[in-house]
Amino acid sequence: MRDIITSAAILGSVLLGATACSSTSGGSASTMEEAGVGDVPGSLVNAADVPIDGVDKDTVHLFDDGDLLFNLQLREPDGLGPLFVRTACGACHKEGSRGPGLVQKMSVVGSDGFTAAADQSKLAFGHTIRLGLAAGAKTPISAPSGDATVKISTRLGPPVLGRGFMEAVADSEILRVEAEQKARTDGIHGHVNRVVYGSEANVDTSFFAYKKGDANLIGRFGVKARVATLDDFVADAYQGDMGITTPMRPVELPNPDGLTDDKKPGIDLEIDHVNRIAFYLRRIAIPRRVGLTDRGVALFAAAKCSACHVPTMKTRADYPIGLMANIDAPIYTDMLLHDMGPELADGMTDGAAGSSDFRTAPLIGLRFAKTYMHDGRVTDLVEAILAHGGEAKVSLDAFRALSSADHDALVAFVQAL
Ligand code: HEC
Ligand code: HEC
Incomplete structure (x- = not known):
């Protein structure tokens, strides 16, 4: 809910200085209301x-403390750079929603224009374009000019709403849905991205005790589900997007x-800082859904949207935030990768994710969305649905075949998610 603030001086002074605590006391009551017909606006x-x-x-x-840090613009004395993309998390996740800040990726692709080539060595400094210079840096990482074999793609900062619920979902639940999809005969068959933990261990082990190199974790975050936990994502984003x-x-x-x-010798921020942002991210609500109709629910299932955008997933009984443990989290994603076809392909690979594979976008807070899809290519919800390809073809065909009244009812339902 905050705007970006520009004060490095605020770091460590005004803030509460409290350690992110591991859990809230609450019971196991569901915090989410599957708002139905006649729901009272809260x-x-x-x-x-x-x-x-x-x-x-x-x-x-x-929560407010973490929100503040999320929107804090960091500067050279805080350790910004040497290269960076933007100076605050909130620049790319404004009010928890998509963008407006973005990251550009580059990849060497084959003759079809989207399959990643085996040899990526000409991108000596990796796949992320970093144009921001600080602390004496003179040379940005930019795309080689006039090289048609290098595909440039865009990723807007995705919404971060409700991501704590996605972290809380039990591994067994994701594997159950993956197995169910394997048995389908209509082409919908998502798969888990198994990932390696990329961070050093967090000294606060109240959520996870992973250490660098731990393998075979279920990826949940990022447009290709390349990261397993939210604290890992905070550290990854600081390093990759901000040079912190x-x-x-x-x-x-x-x-x-x-x-x-x-300009700041050594490690720029303390672990406490990472954990305070993770504290905030883990507790962002799924905006209450108002006006969902039984007809919308039925159409969403009939058009097979719900095969990938799974309406609810069960969370772990031992997730450290009691209010989020052992509930049916209404996240509208299976967290699996799906082949979405050549039109959406970005040339990027990540673990088990190929160029056209994307994690099912969680349908959360869509009424706050100004753009849709990983690159924000459309501003209209119907266009977002029509942009589905690949495995979603059967669903798209069903969507196209709806009567105009059913079409409108389904779109209104999705808009309310
Ligand atoms: C320059 C823009 C930019 C900045 C700055 C940025 N992000 Fe992101 N963020 C992105 C993009 C793009 C993705 C998708 C990345 C991917 O797929 O690998 C992302 C993904 C995420 C996700 C996963 C969301 C999901 O749906 O899986 C989280 C959480 C996140 N960012 C948190 C942060 C935090 C915390 C910071 C600050 C420390 C931050 N971001 C800074 C652009 C940004
Ligand atoms: C095969 C799995 C699959 C099916 C079936 C499917 N989707 Fe999706 N959907 C995805 C994936 C993956 C994305 C993310 C694509 C991207 O970001 O480029 C997505 C993105 C979306 C988005 C954009 C969300 C955002 O935050 O930008 C909407 C809206 C959406 N789907 C609605 C639907 C509806 C409605 C249906 C049924 C008619 C449907 N989807 C069927 C996998 C699926």
């Missing part, structure tokens, strides 16, 4: 980026000037 109706219902005052304070090192990602990424540090 306080969350028109708000995105607010904490889950039922948390205590201290939690709200810590943390104890979890202590080393600056390789850059053309060969710089290994910035």
Whole structure:
């Protein structure tokens, strides 16, 4: 709910300075209401980026603290650079929604224009374009000019709403859905992205005790589900998007000037900082859904949207946030990768994710969305549905075949998610 603030001085002073605590006390009552016909509008109706219902005052304070850090613009004295893309998380996840900031990726592709080539060596500094220069850096990482074999793609910062619920979903639940899809005969067959933990261990092990190199984790975050946990994503984003090192990602990424540090010697931010942002991310509510109709539910299933956008997934009984444990989380994703066809393919691979594979986008807070799909290519919901290809073909055919009344009812339902 905050705007970006521009003060490096605020770091460590105004903020509460509290350690992100591991859990809220709450019971196991569901925080989400599957709003149905006649739902009474509550306080969350028109708000995105607010904490889950039922948390205590201290939690709200810590949530706001994390929100503040999320929107804090970092500068050279904070360790920005040597290269960066933007200077605050919130620049790419404004009010928890998509964009407006974005990341551009590049990949060497084959003659079809989208299959990643085996040899990516001409991209000596990786796949991410980083144009921001700080701390004496002179040379950005940009795309080789006039090279038709290098495909440039765009990723808007996806919404971060409700991601705690996605972290809380039980592994067994994701594997169950994957197995169910395997048995389908209509072409819908998502798969898990198994990933390797890329960060050093977080000293706060109240959520996870993973350490660098732990393999075979279920990827959940990122448009190709390449990261398993939210704290890992915070550290990854600081390092990759902002050139900010943390104890979890202590080393600056390789850059053309060969710089290994910035204006702030050593590790830029303490682990506490990472955990305070993770505290916030884990507790962002799924905006309450109003006006969902039984007819919409039925059409969503009949058009097979629900095969991938699974309406609810069961969370772990031992997820450290009691309010989010052992519930049916209404996340509208299976967190699996699906082949979405050549039109959406971005040339990028990531673990088990190929060029045209994307994690099912969670349908959360869509009424706050201004753009849709990983690259924000459309601004209209119907166009977003029509942009589905690949495995979703059967679903698209069903969508196209709807009567105009059913079409409108389904679109209204999705819009309300
Ligand atoms: C320059 C824009 C940019 C900045 C700055 C940025 N992000 Fe992101 N964020 C993205 C993009 C693009 C993705 C998708 C990345 C991918 O698929 O690998 C993403 C993905 C995420 C996700 C996963 C969301 C999902 O649906 O899986 C989280 C969580 C996240 N970012 C948090 C952060 C945090 C925390 C910060 C600050 C430390 C941050 N981001 C800074 C652009 C940005
Ligand atoms: C085969 C799996 C699959 C099926 C079936 C499917 N989707 Fe999707 N959907 C996806 C994936 C994957 C994405 C993300 C694509 C991207 O970001 O480029 C997505 C994205 C979306 C988005 C954009 C969300 C956003 O945040 O930008 C909407 C809206 C959507 N789907 C609605 C639907 C509807 C409605 C149906 C049924 C008519 C449907 N989908 C069927 C997999 C599926």
